[in-house]
Amino acid sequence: MNLIKIISLFALASLLSACSLFYGEDGLIKDTSYDYLKAKETAPLKIPPHLKHENNVNYTVVPAIGEQAKNAPSGKDISLVAPAQILDVLDNIRANKQSPVPAIYIVENEEFLWDTIINLFTEQGVKFSRRDKANRVLETEWVAVDKRGVWLGIAGEDDIDEFKAKFRIALSEGILKDEKQITVERIAAQMFNDDTDKWQDMANYWHDSAEMLNLIIAHYDTATIERDRNSKNAVVAGFKVQLAHDDNNNAALVTETDKALVWEKLPKVLEALDFDVKDRDRRLMTYFIAYEYEEPGFFASLFDEEQTPLPLESGDYQVTVTTVGELTAIVFRDGQGTPLNAETMVKLYPQLNKLFSDKK
Structure with missing residues (x-):
């Protein structure tokens, strides 16, 4: 019985040694996860003059290479953000995939939509720098956001800690009858730099605006549930x-x-x-x-x-x-x-x- 145990230990040791020979930094098969850092920069793509490329959106950050990579984060230091999708899952909503900014078409009463969007921000203590009811355009003051996205929640200026942003929300006519369009765009963003003790500007990406649009859709869904609950008595009557x-x-x-x-x-x-x-x-x-x-x-x-x-x-x-x-x-x-x-x-x-x- 002891002989069997000894043989088993030798076999296990041999197997582990063989794995280290084949895999790892010194093995025959090396880890290639970060080989892109050694890639040489190629010439940028050129679009023929007769073609247009207007709808260019940043779904996620592409790591820098070549000379630009010297001062940029690389490898494990890059914070990757998953591409955002517009949650047009309600039966009266569809995404406008032709819009350069996140947008949806929605069949709904315009006044109810306007009030619902206003309520989303006022309930969180967010103020407006522009509140144009005639043209159905809203622009917020600074909104407290999380680095990982507004899906974690938003708050007013008094609760700003490290990250803040401003948004523009516009309500306009849709394509089909009784249809409206909602567009959302993050127009400014800043983060606080502890080293300089100052706010510094941040880039605005498509997914930042899409997350705010999704937050509006979720709030609208909650508002319609409450409205439908209140209207059931009228229907029954x-x-x-x-x-x-x-x-x-x-x-x-x-x-x-x-x-x-x-x-x-x-x-x-x-x-x-x-x-x-x-x-x-x-x-x-x-x-x-x-x-x-x-x-x-x-x-x-x-x-x-x-x-x-x-x-x-x-x-x-x-x-x-x-x-x-x-x-x-x-x-x-x-x-x-x-x-x-x-x-x-x-x-x-x-x-x-x-x-x-x-x-x-």
Whole structure:
């Protein structure tokens, strides 16, 4: 038994010795992690005159090489920051990938968006150097930030310790109907130098602005949850609708109720009418639905529980929510998007009016 242990120890020692021969600083296979430091500088890329390269953004810092590397941090001394992504995960948000600064398109009430962005900064004690409501532009005073990013939080000027930054946030028209655009840009940044006891300027990179945009998206998401919670009582209470026309003179139902509340109430109404909600697009404010008429069963006729059939053929339909002045319009369409005629809407109206008014 002792002989087996001795043999095992010799084998292990031999294995370790072999590893050191093959790997490590003195081995045959050397560590190449920092070989880029020895690379020779090549000529910069030249773009042909007929081509343009306008959207140039710094997703992360590229280590310097050649002569420029002498006074620059290298190897393990480089603080690498992972590329940031815009978190356009909500169903009414999409990223504007053509913008030179981080930007999103969002389907939302403009006044609600403006107030939500204002609240994000005021709640943290951040002041504004520019607050232009007419042009929907905000510029902050110095904001206390963390070196690793604003995702760790922001604070007002009184809490500035080592790093600070200023941001510009602009709200403008989007591309689609009812769509707005939010752009964010970090316009200044400084860090405190303990050696000189002074503030020194820092570079502004794309990911710095993207992190602030993500913070705005997260705050907006929280604000909409609170808004939806407060509006549920209004949805449950129900509201009146009337037959009228939309801006394109299509037969429609109109109501004084806010568009967001109508959007929330619609699925309950549609399901009560035996529509199957297949999909929804918040940007287009459209529900995609299907209807299949079923003959009532024997017992339903016995107990007089037969529901009045809808004046519709089985198939796909759409329902869109738009605005008509200060009113909200609801337009029913066929599967190709053609609005239903006035005669059909008159037949649908009694059941729709009852269901929109129901307190449930």
